[in-house]
Amino acid sequence: MKLETLPSPSPRTIRRAAGIRALGLILPGLGLLAWGCTGASPAPPPSILLVVIDTLRADAVSAYGNGLDTTPTFDALAEEGQLYTRAYAPSPWTVPSHASLLTGQTIEDHGVGLSGRVVLPKAARTLAERLRDRGYETAAFSENALISEDFGFSQGFDHFAVRTAEEQMAAGKKGTIDVVDELRDWLQGRDPQRPFFVFVNLYDPHEPYELRDVNPFLPAGTSTAEAKLHKAGGRTSHLICDRIPGENPLEILRGLYLGEVASADRKLAGIRAALEAQDEPNLVTVVTSDHGEHFGEHRLLDHEFSVHEEVLRVPLVVHGPSLEAGPIQAARIDEPVELRDVARTLLGWAGADTAGVGGRDLRTETVPPAPRDLIAVYSDNRMRLPPAFDRDAAREVQDFKRQGCGDADRVFGDMLAVTRYPFRVNWYARYPSEVVDLRPPAQASAPRPPPPPELIAALRAQAEQFAARARLGEDVAPEPLSPESEEALRSLGYID
Numbered sequence: 001m002k003l004e005t006l007p008s009p010s011p012r013t014i015r016r017a018a019g020i021r022a023l024g025l026i027l028p029g030l031g032l033l034a035w036g037c038t039g040a041s042p043a044p045p046p047s048i049l050l051v052v053i054d055t056l057r058a059d060a061v062s063a064y065g066n067g068l069d070t071t072p073t074f075d076a077l078a079e080e081g082q083l084y085t086r087a088y089a090p091s092p093w094t095v096p097s098h099a100s101l102l103t104g105q106t107i108e109d110h111g112v113g114l115s116g117r118v119v120l121p122k123a124a125r126t127l128a129e130r131l132r133d134r135g136y137e138t139a140a141f142s143e144n145a146l147i148s149e150d151f152g153f154s155q156g157f158d159h160f161a162v163r164t165a166e167e168q169m170a171a172g173k174k175g176t177i178d179v180v181d182e183l184r185d186w187l188q189g190r191d192p193q194r195p196f197f198v199f200v201n202l203y204d205p206h207e208p209y210e211l212r213d214v215n216p217f218l219p220a221g222t223s224t225a226e227a228k229l230h231k232a233g234g235r236t237s238h239l240i241c242d243r244i245p246g247e248n249p250l251e252i253l254r255g256l257y258l259g260e261v262a263s264a265d266r267k268l269a270g271i272r273a274a275l276e277a278q279d280e281p282n283l284v285t286v287v288t289s290d291h292g293e294h295f296g297e298h299r300l301l302d303h304e305f306s307v308h309e310e311v312l313r314v315p316l317v318v319h320g321p322s323l324e325a326g327p328i329q330a331a332r333i334d335e336p337v338e339l340r341d342v343a344r345t346l347l348g349w350a351g352a353d354t355a356g357v358g359g360r361d362l363r364t365e366t367v368p369p370a371p372r373d374l375i376a377v378y379s380d381n382r383m384r385l386p387p388a389f390d391r392d393a394a395r396e397v398q399d400f401k402r403q404g405c406g407d408a409d410r411v412f413g414d415m416l417a418v419t420r421y422p423f424r425v426n427w428y429a430r431y432p433s434e435v436v437d438l439r440p441p442a443q444a445s446a447p448r449p450p451p452p453p454e455l456i457a458a459l460r461a462q463a464e465q466f467a468a469r470a471r472l473g474e475d476v477a478p479e480p481l482s483p484e485s486e487e488a489l490r491s492l493g494y495i496d
């Protein structure tokens with residue numbers, strides 16, 4: 001069993017539900033202008049559900065080619081909505097990616113993930129703040145202790161439910177918040193006259209993995225003892241480079257992971273059902289992830305020390321009532337998009353203020369006017385590495401994860417990826433840069449042309465300029481953290 005990689009996208013037949021087609025007659029733009037100004041409009045802005053399934057790599061999702069029926073709820077949304085085949089996160093880890101998703105800003109704009117900054121600044125104007133100003137009731141339900149007030153993510157939410165790292169550890173497992181129950185409770189007390197914005201982070205696919213009673217994704221014949229050996233306990237991020245597991249344990253880890261993916265998808269079904277019971281026909285649903293996960297590629301597990309495709313490419317589906325009325329007709333969109341585009345799109349849908357919000361409105365700007373380069377950053381700053389870092393130094397600073405790594409692994413120091421699809425330049429503070437070709441492997445019968453040298457030179461120059469502006473590779477003192485934030489980072493394995 002393998003996580004199947006998605007081959008070049010193929011056309012798919014789209015079946016749209018009759019209800020969706022009927023709702024397509026609503027012209028949301030007209031209603032939005034009047035709502036909240038005169039109160040005379042019968043068509044208020046749509047309610048919005050934004051779900052992040054944390055750590056969900058795109059090819060773990062059935063709609064992206066995984067053949068194991070891992071995500072029936074996501075797939076049903078993709079059948080009726082728009083599936084983005086090349087959606088990219090701006091970083092390989094939770095906090096910077098959520099900062100961009102929830103503000104519409106680039107990493108350079110909000111600064112989270114650079115120079116040791118891991119808290120969203122108060123000055124950042126969030127999606128929730130803008131929607132609340134537009135008259136929305138706003139609520140967040142987070143299973144991830146990093147998506148919390150301590151990291152600046154409660155800005156703009158009337159209601160914010162999260163289990164702290166301490167509570168999760170006391171409960172002995174992750175995801176102790178019952179998202180669906182908490183959402184149902186909140187829905188009972190809300191004002192039905194106002195649209196809502198509900199944000200959810202589902203944490204199941206983030207390791208450590210639960211050992212579930214039923215998991216059809218484990219390799220046939222896997223005993224409970226074998227599965228137990230590879231679940232929880234040791235963090236997978238400690239099993240990299242020389243410690244990378246063999247193929248059989250890797251298959252078990254993949255199976256455990258897919259069991260978690262399926263669990264998150266079941267919660268998504270519960271969330272959708274709870275919202276549908278609200279008689280809310282005018283609902284926009286977006287489901288995505290903040291980053292992917294490695295399963296042995298580049299001798300890596302987990303999602304640290306990497307700007308590779310496996311951690312940057314994420315699933316993204318947009319499902320909503322005005323799709324039929326909008327200018328986007330294709331249901332499967334291959335144009336590369338970024339997580340920050342989601343904010344711009346939802347604000348556009350809501351008729352809310354978009355001043356200072358970058359990105360594209362995916363409903364109307366299907367193709368950017370000029371090629372857009374996608375930037376993703378992993379800053380190593382929080383590890384407080386000494387300037388002359390090496391394997392022995394790793395032991396000195398107790399960097400347990402990377403003690404088995406050598407220079408060929410390119411896991412030390414700041415790194416950045418600049419992508420103009422299908423080409424990418426990976427820039428490293430401590431290694432020479434590398435060119436990545438994201439096209440499917442060439443056939444011997446049809447060799448493909450090499451990447452254009454002038455394009456690669458432009459991407460390389462852009463990487464150098466970004467690195468200089470963001471002071472990548474410099475020894476910048478990290479921003480001080482509250483004890484709560486530090487504990488949350490430690491409990492999730494980001495710092496030792």
Ligand SMILES: [Zn+2]
Nearest residue numbers: 054055094290
């Ligand atoms: Zn995450």
